[in-house]
Structure formats: C-alpha cells, structure tokens
Amino acid sequence: MDNQASSVEPIIKVRGLDNAFNGFYVHQNLDLDVYPGDILGVVGGSGTGKSVLLRSIVGLRKPTAGSVEVLGQSMQDLNEKERRILGRNLGVLFQAGALYSSLTVLENIAFPLIEQLKLPRKEAEHIAMLKILLVGLPANAAPKYPAELSGGMVKRASLARALALDPKILFLDEPTAGLDPIGAAAFDQLMLTLRDALGLTMFLITHDLDTLYTACNRIAVLSNKRVLINDTIENVEKVDNPWIQEYFNGPRGRAAYSAHQALGV
Numbered sequence: 001m002d003n004q005a006s007s008v009e010p011i012i013k014v015r016g017l018d019n020a021f022n023g024f025y026v027h028q029n030l031d032l033d034v035y036p037g038d039i040l041g042v043v044g045g046s047g048t049g050k051s052v053l054l055r056s057i058v059g060l061r062k063p064t065a066g067s068v069e070v071l072g073q074s075m076q077d078l079n080e081k082e083r084r085i086l087g088r089n090l091g092v093l094f095q096a097g098a099l100y101s102s103l104t105v106l107e108n109i110a111f112p113l114i115e116q117l118k119l120p121r122k123e124a125e126h127i128a129m130l131k132i133l134l135v136g137l138p139a140n141a142a143p144k145y146p147a148e149l150s151g152g153m154v155k156r157a158s159l160a161r162a163l164a165l166d167p168k169i170l171f172l173d174e175p176t177a178g179l180d181p182i183g184a185a186a187f188d189q190l191m192l193t194l195r196d197a198l199g200l201t202m203f204l205i206t207h208d209l210d211t212l213y214t215a216c217n218r219i220a221v222l223s224n225k226r227v228l229i230n231d232t233i234e235n236v237e238k239v240d241n242p243w244i245q246e247y248f249n250g251p252r253g254r255a256a257y258s259a260h261q262a263l264g265v
C-alpha cells in the first residue's frame with residue numbers, strides 16, 4: 001500500500017525547516033514526510049546536511065526555524081522531560097557507534113535500561129541479552145569489550161543498544177560504512193528483518209547504493225538546502241538532476257542496479 005496515497009499520517013513530519021551555522025544556511029524551507037514502516041534512505045552530496053537533519057529530528061539540535069513533528073508530537077512544544085520520554089521511542093545508531101569502551105557489550109546495552117527505565121541490573125541484563133541475540137550476535141559477545149569486536153560486530157552491538165528501549169523509529173547514520181560487502185549485505189538484510197519483525201520505521205543516511213536498492217522502499221535526496229524528491233527509487237532515478245543522474249546512473253549505480261535485478265530482490 002502506498003501510504004502517501006492513503007490516509008495514514010506521517011510518523012515524522014518536517015515543515016519549513018531552516019538550519020544555519022554562522023549565517024550559512026544548510027537547510028532552507030525543507031519539508032519531509034516519513035510514513036510508518038518506511039525504510040527511508042537519505043542521500044545527498046557531502047555537506048548537504050543529512051546528519052544535521054537527523055539531529056534536528058531526534059531533538060539533538062534546535063533548528064533555526066521550522067517545525068518537526070515526531071509520532072504526532074511537536075518537538076518544539078515539548079519541555080525537556082517530555083522530550084526525554086519521546087526520545088525513548090527514537091533509537092539512534094551513530095556513525096561511530098558510540099559504545100562506552102570501558103563497558104562490556106552486555107553492560108553497554110543494559111545501560112539505558114538501568115539509567116532511563118530504572119530497571120534492576122539483573123532484569124536489564126536479561127533484556128540486553130535478548131537484544132544481542134536479536135541483532136545476530138553470538139551470546140559469547142556479551143562479556144566482550146568493544147575493542148575486542150570486529151567492525152561488523154561493533155555495528156551490531158551499537159544497533160542492539162539503539163534498540164534497548166524498544167523504539168518505534170530507528171535513525172541510522174551510514175550503518176554499512178566501513179563494512180566489507182558481505183558484512184554490509186548481511187546488515188541490509190538485518191534492517192529488513194527488524195523492520196518486519198518489530199514494525200520499525202527507519203531513517204537511514206547512506207552512501208551505499210546496494211543498501212538503497214536492497215533495504216529502502218523510499219529515497220529522499222537532499223540538494224540545494226531542501227529535499228529535492230522523496231519517492232521510490234524507480235522514480236528518483238528518473239529525475240533530471242545532475243547529481244541524481246551521476247549517482248544512480250553512473251557506473252556504480254548501474255552495477256548496484258544490475259546486482260539487485262540479478263538477485264530478484
């Protein structure tokens with residue numbers, strides 16, 4: 001079903017967003033809708049403001065102007081406590097992972113459950129173990145420290161931490177960057193599995209064309225301080241814009257498209 005053609009309300013609604021740094025506008029009058037169950041791929045050239053947009057939506061940055069509505073609540077109308085409560089529904093996987101190096105994987109994932117939900121340690125660690133298994137890590141990863149894990153395992157552990165509080169929306173900033181192609185493909189499949197199993201909506205910043213073809217049902221292209229188009233990949237590819245044409249119809253884009261067709265996914 002195409003949510004945009006139906007009466008389903010967006011789960012994220014951004015209107016007239018401005019973000020400026022020292023008078024330089026990264027976003028100007030930017031609008032974006034994300035619908036429940038979408039895996040939205042957010043793409044654009046370097047510096048087009050993908051990460052700033054993510055930070056504005058999750059409440060880590062106060063926009064210069066405009067409104068951001070998440071799960072039916074206006075971010076700018078919430079006080080700090082209300083924002084913290086809403087924040088539990090928003091899981092974020094930052095590019096660098098952001099695990100505490102002095103805590104084990106299990107302790108890292110249990111941390112938000114103890115700190116924010118005030119769960120007893122034993123219960124928090126029990127839930128943390130379930131999250132470890134949910135993201136496809138072996139149980140023996142639990143007592144390890146982040147430095148003892150491979151890059152792919154760090155991503156999965158960070159994902160488990162982002163899922164600790166059972167969020168409704170997951171934000172991922174370049175989750176497959178730095179992974180080998182096999183690890184990246186496995187991560188793409190994991191995102192689809194989690195979307196289907198947990199009913200998550202995902203806002204996914206990526207430069208990875210394979211991820212866009214495999215995991216995303218919609219693509220938002222940031223260009224010229226705004227969202228140039230937010231549509232299916234088939235429709236985005238047709239847009240007569242130099243960046244889009246070079247990105248999707250250049251050699252790497254064609255290779256990703258062909259691989260996607262060959263796999264029939």
Ligand SMILES: Nc1ncnc2c1ncn2[C@@H]1O[C@H](COP(=O)(O)OP(=O)(O)OP(=O)(O)O)[C@@H](O)[C@H]1O
Pocket residue numbers: 021026044045046047048049050051052053
């Ligand atoms: N805290 C800040 N202070 C000043 N300028 C900033 C700040 N955060 C971001 N910017 C600027 O905003 C612009 C957009 O940054 P952002 O990180 O969102 O880009 P991006 O699209 O995610 O880029 P990339 O694909 O390279 O990661 C950049 O020019 C950046 O220098």
